[in-house]
Amino acid sequence: MPLIRPAAAATLRRFSEPLTAAAVTAFGIWLMTLGGWLLWPLGGFLAVMGLAWAVQALRRVRFRQPAKTPGVVEVDEAQVGYYAPDLGGYVSLDELVELRMVRLRGNRFWRLKQSDGQALLVPVDAAGSHRLFDAFAALPGMDTQALVAALEDPVPAGEGNLPAPAESIGAVIWRRADRRGGRGGLDLAARSRHL
Structure with a gap:
């Protein structure tokens, strides 16, 4: 016993x-x-x-989420990899320009977009996805409280008798500041609303 x-x-x-x-x-x-x-x-x-x-x-x-989705997340030498039977790939954290939470067919994914336009979808509940916290926290200007809050937001349900949308692209959680010394896209968008 x-x-x-x-x-x-x-x-x-x-x-x-x-x-x-x-x-x-x-x-x-x-x-x-x-x-x-x-x-x-x-x-x-x-x-x-x-x-x-x-x-x-x-x-x-x-x-940390319980592993429910097939596939494995790997973080190695400033790269995030996701291996699954039907999709997967690698994204360099140095080339990462945007991080979002998206919803597809009732599942939530991290959407990691590189500067060349390539994007990788990583399920929030894949095995090893807890390793992403430290990788994301190391991004310049990342607010870890906003990162956790985005994960804890419930999957939006439909309004009234309408079903929930099958796909939704959530708000940007993080966006890299312009490398030429300017501000990132979020600040420019906010500035344009005030003009």
Whole structure:
């Protein structure tokens, strides 16, 4: 008979990173209570770093989806790959210019578009899709809170008695700023509304 029930063990594994970050924060606060010129700043540093780590760890937990869709996501050397029986491919994160959440036939996908126009659809619930959080968080100017919020938005239902649309292209979650020193497309679109 196992010491911990399987459901409790699964929950502990899922929240192991946030719990570790909380322990680092608590240790930092404990060091601060000891006082002194060395322990107070060291404890404060550990507490702040642990708190920042805990926030990111909780976002990673919220980002993780149970694997339901066939296929595997791979993140390797600044490339995102998706392998499935019927579709797949690679996208370079250095060449990525836009990230969206799209809905096709009732399923949600990340739409990763490169500067040359190629796009890759990656199901949010494919095996290994949790690796995308760190890859997306490393993009310049990415708001990880908006990234998680886009994932947590429910699939839009139809209004009244109308069925939900089969396809929808969601809002842009991230767009690369113009590499020539200008602003990204989102800021230009917002600026044009004010003119």
